[in-house]
Amino acid sequence: RPLVRLxxxxxxxxxxTVALQDMTLDVxxxxxxxxxxxxxxxxxxxxxIIAGLGDPSAGSIDWPTSGHDASGKAxxxxxxxxxxxxxxxxxxxxxxVWLPLRLKGVSKAAARDEVLAALxxxxxxxxxxxxxxxxxxxxxxxxxxxxxxxxxxKLLLMDEPFAALxxxxxxxxxxxxxxxxxxxxxxxxxxxxxxxxxxxxxxxxVVMAARPGRVVNDMAVDAPYPRE
Ligand code: ADP
Ligand code: ADP
Numbered sequence: 663r664p665l666v667r668l669x670x671x672x673x674x675x676x677x678x679t680v681a682l683q684d685m686t687l688d689v690x691x692x693x694x695x696x697x698x699x700x701x702x703x704x705x706x707x708x709x710x711i712i713a714g715l716g717d718p719s720a721g722s723i724d725w726p727t728s729g730h731d732a733s734g735k736a737x738x739x740x741x742x743x744x745x746x747x748x749x750x751x752x753x754x755x756x757x758x759v760w761l762p763l764r765l766k767g768v769s770k771a772a773a774r775d776e777v778l779a780a781l782x783x784x785x786x787x788x789x790x791x792x793x794x795x796x797x798x799x800x801x802x803x804x805x806x807x808x809x810x811x812x813x814x815x816k817l818l819l820m821d822e823p824f825a826a827l828x829x830x831x832x833x834x835x836x837x838x839x840x841x842x843x844x845x846x847x848x849x850x851x852x853x854x855x856x857x858x859x860x861x862x863x864x865x866x867x868v869v870m871a872a873r874p875g876r877v878v879n880d881m882a883v884d885a886p887y888p889r890e
Contacts, residue, residue: 663726664688665738665817665849666712671721673707673875680874681707685721687868687877689817694843694850696860696867704875705853709819712851713742738816745822747806749794755781756790759809766813773812780812781805783842800831807839818850824859836862 666689673682682704689695697705710716711723714737725737741762749758759780763773781787784804794802803823810818824832840863843850854860860867861883869879 665691665725665727667722667724667726668708668712669722669724671708671711671718671723673704673711673716674719682711682718683874683876685875685877687880689849689851691727691849692847693866694852694864696864697851697853697870698855698857698860698867699870699875700855700872702875703870703872705870706821707875709742709821709851709853712817713740713819739813740817740819741810741813741815743806743810743818743820743823745825747794747799747802749802749805751794753793754790755786755792755794755797755805758794758805759812762809762813776812777808780808783811784808784838798831799827800835803827803831803835804838811842816849818848820850820852822853822855825854839863 668685668687671682671685671687672680674680685704685708687708697708699705707716711718728738750761753761756777759777760768760770760773763776764770778787778790781790784807786801786804786808789797789801794805797805807823824835827835836859842848843863850864852859852863864883866880866882868877869881870876871878
């Protein structure tokens, strides 16, 4: 059973823009899916709908493997990474990564091990006490990834996370993300308009086209390098 299933999902904004037309997509556990396509083809709209940040105009979204729990939560833990790292400038790196746990009522002391483990995953555990202004763009993005991982999400949604970074930093982060994914087996949906990124990172590429936003191809890709 898929982790999440979109069936016939369309999104028409009030100004008449058809951002997404009749999209059907099964996301299986452990997949690293790239949503690849030009600007305006509806990639962000898909992520927002999956994250519950906007309702579809038509069609349905289901989470077949997760029942409604006592709090009425109908989907598993989801984390979102945006193109801008959006860190709080007045908080340390630790404070920024702690935030999602803090919002769930986890104290600083109780969150400590998890926050440091998440920072270690992105190679920044030595920078827990630094402030965002002291970090490079790539490091800020790593903090934002650590913040997304600290809740141990079942599904990681990434919206052009590396688009604003220089090519070398971007390549390093691609590598690190790939290794983390291989190690922890998250399910990832990664929005990009880089063919390189989609081929390098994912095991499935969903190609979209614009006006109206729609899926034009959905293909499995073999990793182009040996996996250990
Ligand atoms: P992508 O992420 O692929 O660049 P988006 O999902 O952001 O595409 O947008 C898809 C289409 O919907 C675009 O034509 C965009 O201009 C339009 N759009 C996005 N958000 C809104 C909105 N709030 N109101 C009207 N049109 C929107
Ligand atoms: P341990 O059992 O000693 O915690 P693991 O190898 O399971 O060792 O994990 C190492 C650290 O990585 C953990 O402390 C945890 O914070 C983090 N971790 C493990 N699994 C996940 C996951 N699926 N998502 C995010 N973080 C994880």
